[in-house]
Amino acid sequence: MRFFRILLTIALAFNLSNCSDKEPETTKEKLLQAIDMFNKAFQDGDNAVLESMVTENYVHTNGNSKPIGKEDWFNYLNEREDDIKSGNLQVMEYELSERRIEFYGNVAIVTGKISVSNKKKEGIQKNEYRITNIWVNEKENWKRAGFHDGKIK
Template sequence: MNKLVAICLILVTTSCTKENVPSEKNLVAAIVEFNQAYKSGNVDRLTGMITNNYVHTNASWKSFGKETWLGYMEDRSKKINNGTLVVESYEMDELSIEMHNDTAIVTAKISTAGSEDGEPFNKNFRVTNIWVFDGSRWLRAGFHDTHIQ
């Protein structure tokens, strides 16, 4: 009986850790993981890191949702895998996070360099991301970027 009580206490203590509450530390870890998955074209990982009603907006296209973005990511991943897209760097700096309970507004500067179809690129963007905490993890719910010099 004492073993059962001990196991229950461990389970209750483990489930009530700060990992199950929205924190800036966990959000930053999610952002880093997301950026690494994006850089390498890991569509499987990215699929589990965005909301079902994800909204993506950039300077090139009208806003679109999760399925269209994942289709874009599938194409991008194929280009990475066959070497027609080489991402040498993908860096996020000037990170600013505004927490609103289980929602966060994240702004940053993204710098990326590499080559696509043999043509070098070096691009900079200002981004705004909306992240939501679903009770166990942070998910990206929205994205917007603007190309900068």
């Protein structure tokens, strides 16, 4: 419940009139490009790109942990990036499907399913997650402001 209060606060904190009704396809296309770029950077462990694509007050919540902020999430990402660079982790698949986008001015809520396949020395691990992302349009750039996932059994 706290996560949804945070989502609502983020949505209300932004001026919802910045998104032009005249160019919804352009707005949507830019968001789709940002999502694809973000997911590719996550798959590759490219933290520099990820850093440029999240808000300063970013909130990240996994289904099995409490919400964390940007600094704690990047601490995790730095360890993950080291594992990818050393070859201890190979992300074979990171795919968003069943994507749905709802726009609220310059805020977008993106839902979908993530399929991920990782290869470690223990073997290949496959998982699927239902996700909710909050994206905000800051100065003509879409940035992710919030994330939540729940593992699909």
